Amino acid sequence: MSGAAVLAGLGTFVPPRVVTNDQLSLTLDTSDEWIRTRTGITQRHWVDPGTATGDLAVEAGRRALTAAGSDAVDLVVLATTTPDHPCPATAPEVAARLGLPHVAAFDLAAVCSGFVYALATAAGAIAARTATRVLVIGAETYSTILDPEDRTTSVIFGDGAGAVVLRAGEPEEPGALLAHDLGSDGSLKDLITVPGGGSRLPPTAAEKPGPRPADSYFQMQGRPVFRHAVTRMAASSQAVLDRAGWSADSVARFVGHQANVRILHAVADQLGMARDRVVVNLDRVGNTSAASIPLALAHAATEGLLAPGEKVLLSAFGGGVTWGSTALVWPDIPVG
Structure with missing residues (x-):
């Protein structure tokens, strides 16, 4: 092998x-x-x-x-x-x-x-x-x-x-992961964060009675996150398409991180991909972070939106900030 x-x-x-x-x-x-x-x-x-x-x-x-x-x-x-x-x-x-x-x-x-x-x-x-x-x-x-x-x-x-x-x-098999692209930009770490609880800001307040400290909650700056998500996911997706030797038109389904339907459509627009190829299930489950892409894949497979042999593009953007994409041809597999 x-x-x-x-x-x-x-x-x-x-x-x-x-x-x-x-x-x-x-x-x-x-x-x-x-x-x-x-x-x-x-x-x-x-x-x-x-x-x-x-x-x-x-x-x-x-x-x-x-x-x-x-x-x-x-x-x-x-x-x-x-x-x-x-x-x-x-x-x-x-x-x-x-x-x-x-x-x-x-x-x-x-x-x-x-x-x-x-x-x-x-x-x-x-x-x-x-x-x-x-x-x-x-x-x-x-x-x-x-x-x-x-x-x-x-x-x-x-x-x-x-x-x-x-x-x-083998790379010729359906289901093989054909190309990857990963990236990060730590200068934007404050866009998506839980400030407290680590060595930078230890969780000493958790030992005291009273309300939970604000720095222990998830925080996000929505507008810049939207902008960077679209830019980074589109560029990363294009990099993976180039490495796989695919055109955007050849992709049957774009399965992006399910953060916001407007982000998904904007990425598709930048890639020159029809919006009806975008898989969306966030309306039912919300943004599930690292779980969102496999949940969206399962949704697409069980709803008949994915067929064996079709080209699939995955892409995500998250805190750090981080981003990444993967290309594969969908295999004939069961979904549990």
Whole structure:
């Protein structure tokens, strides 16, 4: 085998609790119309108290393994911004709960670009023959880090998990990851951030009684994020198209990070791609950060929007800031 990474199985999970725009309007200065017109979101799923990111990751991972027809992998990579604990990483426990107690496992933090970064990382492990089968998971519980009084973030994000199994194969096979592009710009780190809780601003306030400190919540500067997301996703997507030798017209589906429908359409416009090729499921699940691309892929596959043999372009932008894209030909695989 040449060491190409080939998509072998896909699984997803969202918590059962649905939170509608109308429900949020009861406690926030917002409305269903305001949220829909600015984001395209109508509802999102949030975990109940006591449910953690690792719980969602385990369920999505189990479904992906079942879809792939094997529970044997050499590596587990978990992309997340909301780990169960600051230390240790969540991935080793997820692996153990999946019956994979001795495999390599680690977390990857690239915020909303996390799943694309994890795909490239897993593909590199397969190319280096460090692994022959890799479980890649994107899982988030953003509801646990949102300021309940901030309508600019609380209305956008949802919880969920998506996972894929990659196996070693040939680049000519359907499902092979054909090209990657990754990038970052740390000078823009303050655009998307949770300021507190790290070594820069330790969580000493959490030990004191009283309200949760504001620096422990997720914060985002919406307008510049929109601008940079469109620019970076479009440029990264074009770089991947060039490396794959594809034209934008040849791509059947653009599956971008599900942050905002206006961002997705703007990226398609810059690429010269018809908007009807853009996969959108954020209206049902919101922005699920690292989980958004696998959730969107599963939606497209189960709704008949993806057919085996079609060219698919993935792209994302997230905190850091980070961005990345991947190209593949869709395989004939089950979705769990």
